[in-house]
Amino acid sequence: MPVQSKRVAGVYISYPFCAQKCTYCNFASGVFPRETERRYVAALRAEIAAHRWQWRPETVYLGGGTPSNMAAEDLRAVLEAVPGRPWIEATIEAAPGGITREQARHWAACGINRVSLGVQSFVSSEIRLTGRKHTAETVAREVELLRASGIGAINVDLIAGLAGQTEATWRESLDWIERTNPEHVSVYMLEVDVDSRLGAEMLAGGARYGAAETPDDDRVAGFYEMAVERLAELGLKRYEISNFARAGFASRHNLKYWKLEPYVGFGADAHSFDGKMRNCNAEVVEDYLSGTGQVGDLSHLAYADERFFVGLRLTEGVRPDAAEWRRYEVPIRKFVDAGWLETADGVLRLSSLGVLVSNEVLAEFLTT
Numbered sequence: 001m002p003v004q005s006k007r008v009a010g011v012y013i014s015y016p017f018c019a020q021k022c023t024y025c026n027f028a029s030g031v032f033p034r035e036t037e038r039r040y041v042a043a044l045r046a047e048i049a050a051h052r053w054q055w056r057p058e059t060v061y062l063g064g065g066t067p068s069n070m071a072a073e074d075l076r077a078v079l080e081a082v083p084g085r086p087w088i089e090a091t092i093e094a095a096p097g098g099i100t101r102e103q104a105r106h107w108a109a110c111g112i113n114r115v116s117l118g119v120q121s122f123v124s125s126e127i128r129l130t131g132r133k134h135t136a137e138t139v140a141r142e143v144e145l146l147r148a149s150g151i152g153a154i155n156v157d158l159i160a161g162l163a164g165q166t167e168a169t170w171r172e173s174l175d176w177i178e179r180t181n182p183e184h185v186s187v188y189m190l191e192v193d194v195d196s197r198l199g200a201e202m203l204a205g206g207a208r209y210g211a212a213e214t215p216d217d218d219r220v221a222g223f224y225e226m227a228v229e230r231l232a233e234l235g236l237k238r239y240e241i242s243n244f245a246r247a248g249f250a251s252r253h254n255l256k257y258w259k260l261e262p263y264v265g266f267g268a269d270a271h272s273f274d275g276k277m278r279n280c281n282a283e284v285v286e287d288y289l290s291g292t293g294q295v296g297d298l299s300h301l302a303y304a305d306e307r308f309f310v311g312l313r314l315t316e317g318v319r320p321d322a323a324e325w326r327r328y329e330v331p332i333r334k335f336v337d338a339g340w341l342e343t344a345d346g347v348l349r350l351s352s353l354g355v356l357v358s359n360e361v362l363a364e365f366l367t368t
């Protein structure tokens, strides 16, 4: 049975504008003329204003793109249109390197209580190859500044597998996690996409963006395992494949995606899920602005498939019912024998080894 919820509990707001296009990025985001940004904010406000709120949102997530670059007035106006303040959790994704005290205070005044910093690396040579401009020291200063402004939860994003990364530089980034002491860390294992500038360069056999020094999959897996161990020592426990948090600081908003709870998305490429049906706004900014490209019901997955596909990402795993144990008997047995899945007390979860090959394991539950 699909989840029936009486709440549209999560709100996602997309802001796909960036100061520069990172070399590894394949998102539908980028650098646009100022005029497009202005029209986008107007369209976003209109979309939120036209929404028929039936339930009180409890989390808000401003993602992108780089929503931290939103003009103060625009951010205030967009968030004022969302009911439910004070939200249990309201996150803004931010590019480190240019956050001011004024900005941090403004975010807090707008109801934001969590900032997710797209740090990716604390090592200057790696940061340069991504096209970003911050330094480890500026990140540390900005974390302090955010805390002084009353922002109680900080997430730091890291990427395992950046061009030029070595065990020593990865350790250096993890050392900075210890120094800056965030409540939450996300570690993504880089899968280079051919649509990114880095991917195109690698395909062409070139060396720009560090394409010739990109670690192979085994080394990336090794970096990830180093992170799991080090973050656990720092009290940051893995609760999802890529996400680590101190007790009480797991992302309430993102957990909704993995637990199939409802959310509504606004802006280009924003997805919505009401417990049964999925919708997606137009991916391309100009299509969103012209009102074309809306994708209707995306519920192509059976609920049981999806419950396994997203639920197994969580460290707590899933608790299959009797019919599901029977239905998935073949892949479960295969992966338990391979040491990629574990079962205990009626719960099924990825093993430490299985986490490293999660794409392979999860995909099997979609095709069974």
Ligand code: SF4
Pocket (backbone or CB within 6 Å): 017, 018, 020, 021, 022, 025, 026, 027, 029, 030, 064, 065, 066, 095, 118
């Ligand atoms: S990685 Fe983030 S900041 Fe960089 S271009 Fe992509 S969306 Fe923008």
